């Protein structure tokens with residue numbers, strides 16, 4: 001059973017040194033080294049299915065060793081013509097198709113993994129600190145204003161909420177972590193059931209860990225990424241609120257600076273970089289890119 005669960009999971013990238021001393025212990029072997037190569041400078045950006053119409057995407061430094069190259073994907077040796085999703089480090093593969101959302105329906109809310117839908121369809125779970133923008137991102141992805149409930153007040157989402165897309169896959173909205181004002185009992189409960197869900201949900205293709213790019217990295221986010229990595233749970237980092245640009249004279253860092261800083265901080269945790277995408281639910285930046293990334297993960301997962 002364990003073997004089956006393991007095989008069903010998408011075998012990407014999350015390798016970690018150590019939870020407690022992340023910067024000092026030896027690295028794990030590079031299990032997915034085959035997907036990386038010593039190739040040439042890739043061309044930044046583009047996609048072939050649904051080009052993003054959003055305006056500027058701030059520049060973030062990219063080199064070949066910082067790219068996420070999906071399985072079964074070759075980056076041409078000489079041309080430097082890797083196709084990279086805009087505002088991300090993700091190379092497009094041949095699996096990136098059927099990414100459009102035609103239909104989205106709320107299905108059910110569960111507090112136990114075993115109560116989640118049992119039809120075996122692949123799913124992606126959105127997790128992150130309370131108020132980071134999980135429910136807003138879900139609405140942006142499906143182009144509906146209120147499919148998932150959002151609030152300025154942290155702690156709005158309290159269950160594992162399944163939304164069925166195109167009758168063929170699920171988006172899952174989860175409660176946030178790190179909500180200091182929630183009663184301790186509730187916090188422990190949310191933590192337990194989301195972590196149990198991550199560890200035992202065999203149809204989970206990838207967790208999407210949301211990180212607020214409008215503020216500097218928080219330790220709790222690094223700890224969460226570390227936990228996911230240590231448990232070898234496939235993870236994509238979604239940087240949210242990239243539309244929020246603080247004035248530099250107030251000492252604020254721009255989103256792309258926070259994104260770069262976060263990369264630097266987690267570089268010590270991972271042997272190979274996880275995929276990441278910059279987004280905003282206000283401008284819909286990153287929406288098409290997320291859908292293409294989900295499509296390629298999903299289509300690969302279905303085939304293996």
Ligand SMILES: Nc1nc2c(ncn2[C@@H]2O[C@H](COP(=O)(O)OP(=O)(O)OP(=O)(O)O)[C@@H](O)[C@H]2O)c(=O)[nH]1
Nearest residue numbers: 130131132133134135136150151155156157176281
């Ligand atoms: N400027 C900006 N605000 C955002 C963005 N995404 C979410 N917000 C705001 O952030 C607040 C929290 O959004 P939610 O989507 O409810 O956050 P959540 O992560 O689902 O929160 P919990 O369910 O409480 O864990 C709301 O006021 C949103 O309008 C974004 O991309 N840009």
Ligand SMILES: [Mg+2]
Nearest residue numbers: 134135156157
């Ligand atoms: Mg929510």
